Amino acid sequence: MHTSSGMCTASGDFDRKAGTSNRIRVLSGGQFMKRIHIKAFIIVMITAVLFSALFCITSTNYVYAEGYTAPQNGIHLWTIFVDESDEGIAAASEADPKHEYGNIDAMNESEFHTVRCVGDVSVQVPEGFTGDYGSGVVPEGNIELQYIRGRGNSTWETYKKPYRLEFKEAQDFFGMGKSKTWALLANAYDETLVRNRVAMYLADRSGLDYTPQMIPVDVVMVGSESGSRYLGSYYLSETVKVEESRLDIPKPGKKTESEDPAEDPNITGGYLLSVYSPLQDEDEPESTVFKTAAGVMLINSTPDFESEDLTPGQIKQRNYIRSFVQETEDLIMQEGDINETGHAAIAEKMDMKSAADYWWLQEFSYNTDAFKTSSTHLYKTADCNGR
Numbered sequence: 001m002h003t004s005s006g007m008c009t010a011s012g013d014f015d016r017k018a019g020t021s022n023r024i025r026v027l028s029g030g031q032f033m034k035r036i037h038i039k040a041f042i043i044v045m046i047t048a049v050l051f052s053a054l055f056c057i058t059s060t061n062y063v064y065a066e067g068y069t070a071p072q073n074g075i076h077l078w079t080i081f082v083d084e085s086d087e088g089i090a091a092a093s094e095a096d097p098k099h100e101y102g103n104i105d106a107m108n109e110s111e112f113h114t115v116r117c118v119g120d121v122s123v124q125v126p127e128g129f130t131g132d133y134g135s136g137v138v139p140e141g142n143i144e145l146q147y148i149r150g151r152g153n154s155t156w157e158t159y160k161k162p163y164r165l166e167f168k169e170a171q172d173f174f175g176m177g178k179s180k181t182w183a184l185l186a187n188a189y190d191e192t193l194v195r196n197r198v199a200m201y202l203a204d205r206s207g208l209d210y211t212p213q214m215i216p217v218d219v220v221m222v223g224s225e226s227g228s229r230y231l232g233s234y235y236l237s238e239t240v241k242v243e244e245s246r247l248d249i250p251k252p253g254k255k256t257e258s259e260d261p262a263e264d265p266n267i268t269g270g271y272l273l274s275v276y277s278p279l280q281d282e283d284e285p286e287s288t289v290f291k292t293a294a295g296v297m298l299i300n301s302t303p304d305f306e307s308e309d310l311t312p313g314q315i316k317q318r319n320y321i322r323s324f325v326q327e328t329e330d331l332i333m334q335e336g337d338i339n340e341t342g343h344a345a346i347a348e349k350m351d352m353k354s355a356a357d358y359w360w361l362q363e364f365s366y367n368t369d370a371f372k373t374s375s376t377h378l379y380k381t382a383d384c385n386g387r
Contacts, residue, residue: 024328024380025209025354071126075233076138076174076217078184080148080165082119084225092118092147099147104223108161113150120144121165123173123217133175133213144168151183153277153373158188160232164239176213176238177245184219185235193233199365206357209379210247212238240377242272242302249381252303252317267313267320269382272302277373290322292329299374321380324349 071077083089084103092101100115107115120142144167150156151164163184170178187193197214204211214237222228238246249270276289276297285306291297305318328349334342346352362370369375 024325024349024378025351071124072218074126074129076126076129076215076236077124077220078217078234078236079122079124079220079222080119080145081121081142082117082148082221082223084117084223088118088224092116096147101147104221104226107149110150113156113164116147116149118145118147121167133215137175138173139171143171146180152186153369153375155186155188158186160186160188162186162188162234172245173236174215176215177243179238179241179243179245181239181241183237183239184217185214185237186232187235195365196235196237199361199367202364203361206361208354208357208361210240212240212246214238240272240274242270242379247272247379249379252382266382267317269380270302271300271317271321271380273321273325273378273380274299274301274374275372275376292326294329294333296329298325298378301377324380 082104083092089101089103093099100110101118102110102115104117107117109115122142123138125138146166146168148163148165150161152162155162165182165184167180167182170180171182172178173182185196187196190196193216197216200211200214214235217234217236219231219234220228221231240247242249242251249272251270252266252268276299285304287308288300288304288306289297290300300318300321303314303317305314307314310318328346331342331346331349332338338346361367367375
């Protein structure tokens with residue numbers, strides 16, 4: 001029986017579950033390479049570089065090509081059809097008045113990813129592909145988008161834009177599991193096109209509770225007014241969400257079958273938090289963001305507590321997780337050296353191993369967004385006693 005509570009960081013274990021510990025964890029950590037076999041590692045890296053060099057040379061020939069309509073180089077082809085007509089934009093704006101809709105240029109010029117586009121996607125799979133994650137199956141025909149918009153922090157400032165896609169219905173691509181939300185990572189700073197994949201592989205192998213899966217794709221964007229353009233080689237990637245096929249932790253619910261969860265829920269978990277980034281999260285509702293005593297700004301991602309009319313139970317949940325984070329920070333930031341007793345107190349609140357593994361992974365991969373953008377996530381599962 002688990003009696004401690006705590007925080008966690010996200011990456012992934014092999015059955016896609018978040019584990020049973022109640023402490024806070026970082027998303028992407030676990031047992032970070034108990035031993036590094038240098039010879040094997042060098043072989044892996046040389047192979048990756050040779051593969052990526054071939055990948056780059058064969059792909060870049062098509063960067064400005066028109067009529068790029070079939071898979072090349074054994075890479076899946078994603079074609080995104082964007083409705084740029086005045087009628088299509090007006091209909092999207094009317095259906096979703098809280099957000100701004102426009103054409104491809106307006107989306108790409110939107111500094112904080114506030115402009116969205118609508119349309120659909122088709123996916124073509126090279127002949128003979130079997131799938132990295134157990135399935136080469138993709139949905140047939142054109143798949144309707146709820147929207148596509150920009151994503152990323154420093155990467156959004158590059159010539160090759162990354163995107164977030166929200167589908168109207170949950171989709172399973174290549175056996176990665178069903179979800180409405182997916183990301184297209186541009187790898188604009190990585191001429192090898194493999195660094196993200198290598199980092200995610202290491203995170204997955206290290207035993208972190210959840211690591212986003214990804215697969216290489218070629219992307220063509222077709223505007224109804226602006227025409228067709230091949231954007232380059234991307235990664236189709238999962239996003240960090242509390243879902244059965246992603247970070248699989250139960251959301252806060254009722255304590256017992258007889259009690260009203262709106263009034264008296266199990267407040268101990270689960271929760272998903274992310275670090276607040278002024279560049280990316282400026283439009284986050286004020287009610288979802290909080291600041292610790294040390295000045296760290298975090299977002300309540302799940303539950304988001306966005307409603308202006310929170311139930312008494314939701315208020316209890318929000319107060320609980322924010323107090324829990326503050327108590328953990330107070331233990332870490334205490335004056336003087338942390339003795340054995342202090343270390344044990346922190347370990348009651350926080351999964352020390354996942355935090356250490358996550359830190360090593362960020363340092364090893366030289367992740368410039370580490371610890372300071374909403375790419376950093378924390379989660380907390382429920383205490384087994386329901387309190």
